[in-house]
Structures are given as structure tokens and as C-alpha cells.
Amino acid sequence: MEPIQPQQRRAADQVFQQSLDQLEDILQESLAEEEEIPQLPQLDTSSLSEVELDQDLINIDLAALEDAVADIEQYLEEKTKTKEKS
Incomplete structure (x- = not known):
């Protein structure tokens, strides 16, 4: 070099x-x-309890989450196989 x-x-x-x-x-x-951009008004979350906020987070589509995990696992397996071949 x-x-x-x-x-x-x-x-x-x-x-x-x-x-x-x-x-x-x-x-x-x-x-x-x-x-220069005026600030957007803040959402009034005082009427929502912590339980309601937590329930919103829980309402994630479980099937979609499982599919995503499966895709990630498959990607990692393929990547590991590729490295082992090198």
C-alpha cells in the first residue's frame, strides 16, 4: 500500500x-x-390514565410482532450460515 x-x-x-x-x-x-415554525399544541393527556396508555401499548398486533421476530431470526440464521461458509 x-x-x-x-x-x-x-x-x-x-x-x-x-x-x-x-x-x-x-x-x-x-x-x-x-x-420560525410555530410550536404545535401539546396533546392533552391528562384525561388518559396510565392504565389507558399502557393498554394502547399492549394492543400491538401480536401476530405481526411474531412475524417480525420470525423474520429477524431467519435473517440472523442466514447471516450466520454465510459467515461460516466464508
């Missing part, structure tokens, strides 16, 4: 610094836009 020349490093550093500057500008513009 060839060592990186000092000129190449400087050029890469300059490109990187320019990218950081552009990112900073974008983030500052984004923050300025967010300040």
Missing part, C-alpha cells in the same frame, strides 16, 4: 473542512427555520 502524500492529505483535509462548513450552514439554516 502506498503512503499518502502530504499534498493529498492537505487536499483531503480542505475538502473535509469545506464539507463540515457546508454541514454547519445547513444545520444553522435548519435551526433558524425551526424557530
Whole structure:
């Protein structure tokens, strides 16, 4: 492997610094836009009890969750088999 020349490093550093500057500008513009957007009203959750909130979380479709777990397990098995073959 060839060592990186000092000129190449400087050029890469300059490109990187320019990218950081552009990112900073974008983030500052984004923050300025967010300040201009009026805040959305907060949902009134005082009428919901903790039990009702917990029940909403429990009402997740169990079959869909099981399918998702099965898909993840199958993916992990295939990935493990692929690594073992390598």
C-alpha cells in the first residue's frame, strides 16, 4: 500500500473542512427555520390514565410482532450460515 502524500492529505483535509462548513450552514439554516415554525399544541393527556396508555401499548398486533421476530431470526440464521461458509 502506498503512503499518502502530504499534498493529498492537505487536499483531503480542505475538502473535509469545506464539507463540515457546508454541514454547519445547513444545520444553522435548519435551526433558524425551526424557530420560525410555530410550536404545535401539546396533546392533552391528562384525561388518559396510565392504565389507558399502557393498554394502547399492549394492543400491538401480536401476530405481526411474531412475524417480525420470525423474520429477524431467519435473517440472523442466514447471516450466520454465510459467515461460516466464508
